[in-house]
Amino acid sequence: MNIRYAKDNDIDSIKDIWNYCFNDEEGFVDYYFNYKYKNYNTVVIEEDENIVSSLQLNQYKLKLNSKIYDTSYVVGVSTFPEARGMGYMKNIMEFSLNEMYNKGQFVSILMPIDYRLYRKYGYEQCYDQIEYNLDVEELKSFKIKGKMIKAKDSNIKDLINISNSFLKDTNGNIERDQAYYENLFKEVKSENGHIYIHEDEKAKGYIIYFLNGDNMFVREIYYKNIDSLKTMLKFIYNHNTQCKKVTISAPINDKIRFILDNPKTSDIKIKPFMMGRIINLKGYLESLNIESDLSLSANIEVEDKFIKENNGIFNIKLENKKIYVEKIQSEADVKFNINTITQLGFSYIDIEDALIINNNKVSDNVIKLFKTIFDKKDNYINEYV
Structure with a gap:
């Protein structure tokens, strides 16, 4: 067995594994x-000069707790069926985790x-949506204010502005810049999707959606104000001759449920979406900005x-608004696995949640330290690859 990074001439083998393991349309694979x-x-x-397993470490910049981190998004973890059950996944994951650490990545x-x-x-659950x-008919009563226009590359600055406004109260987003949206246009097009902008004097919102038979899937509906949201919901309704149902993915702090005529007839649920992992505990903790003088x-x-x-056992010290982490040989005040950490x-859970989940009891001093370092936030991410 040989674990290594891919070479230029490996792409066909890696694409073969991808196509075998995932049910993606040809356009998206291309x-x-x-x-x-x-x-x-x-x-x-x-193995024996044949590639039997692969994964990708796609690079993003993650905005987490007011800091931006270079981040590997693990995708495409796949193994040919004849090589399953032989421990290859453990080997490739362990190699990749330590490669991320050695490259200086924190998460x-x-x-x-x-x-x-x-x-x-x-890895542990860190993001929900x-x-x-909904039945499309449930959106009939909304009114359009302004107009809807098909988005083009020339609208990217507006998309960035809308996104920054919409996501300002959420945590853990991917940084979205010109290159991000240029790539997103290609991704959406590859799956026969559509991007429209709501304009009312200025760009106020945008929607990304896909038509799948009689169902519309709305991947994103971002807005600056409630009139923009209502306009885009009416825009969805205006597809009522094509679609009878609509599925909308949204952040936990989204406002759609507050303006539906009859939420009781709607199916509204929390959907687990993304896992996270601390790669470098010391590096991540010491990178945090702490406002407390404690x-x-x-x-x-x-x-x-x-x-x-x-x-191991770490002394975590907060002093002068900075965190210092040192590996020590001593008694621990509390024990957590890396999943809980x-x-x-x-910021998906707080210390009270962690203690309940792990059935732990700790001193007030430990609770105060964790409360000062970590506070629960509304996490949101919406990247698929």
Whole structure:
């Protein structure tokens, strides 16, 4: 067995594994391997000179707790059927986790097909979305104010402005710039999707959607004010001769449920969306901006079975608005695995949640330290590859 980064001439083998393992349309596969795939971000396992397993570490900038981190988004984890059950996934994941650490990355994200597969590697649930499943007729009463126009590359500055406004109260987003939206246009087009902008004197919102038979899937509906949201909901209704149902994905703090005529007839649920992982515990904690003037300290035992630098007992000290982390040989005040530490670090849970989940009891000093460092936020991310 040989674990290595992909070479230029490996692309056909990697595409064969992708096509075998995932049910993506040809247009999307072409888009992915033309615009997203990079051999230097692809890890493969080679057996008898044949590639049998692969994954990609797609690079993004993640805005987490007011800081921007270079982040690997793990996608395309796949193995040919004849090589399954032989431990290759463990090998390729362990190699990739330590590669991220060695490259100086502090956090990683992953969209799971099955949470049980990735929890063992330290990834844990960190992002949810609201999913609305509505009859299109439920949107009939809304009114259009202004006009809807098909988005073009020349509208990207407006899309960035709308996105920044809409996401300002959420945590853990991908940084969206000109290059991001240029790529998003290609991705949406590859799946026969559409992007429209709501204009009312100025650009006030946008919607990304796909028509799938009699169902519309709305991937994003971002807005600056409630009139823009109502206009785009009416725009969805105006597809009523084509679509009878609409599925809308939205952040946890979205406002659609507050303006529906009869929410009781709607199917509204929280949908787990993305996992995260702390890759470098010391580096991540010491990077945080802390506003408190308190001086606090505690010894935390962390279990990480795959990145040895994260495994052990750490003194975490808050002093002069900075966090200092040192590995020590001492008694621990509390023990968490890297999964719980990840959820705290991503602000998905707070210390009270962590103690309940792990059935722990700790001193008030430990609680005060964790409350000062970590506070629960509305996390939102909406990237698929």
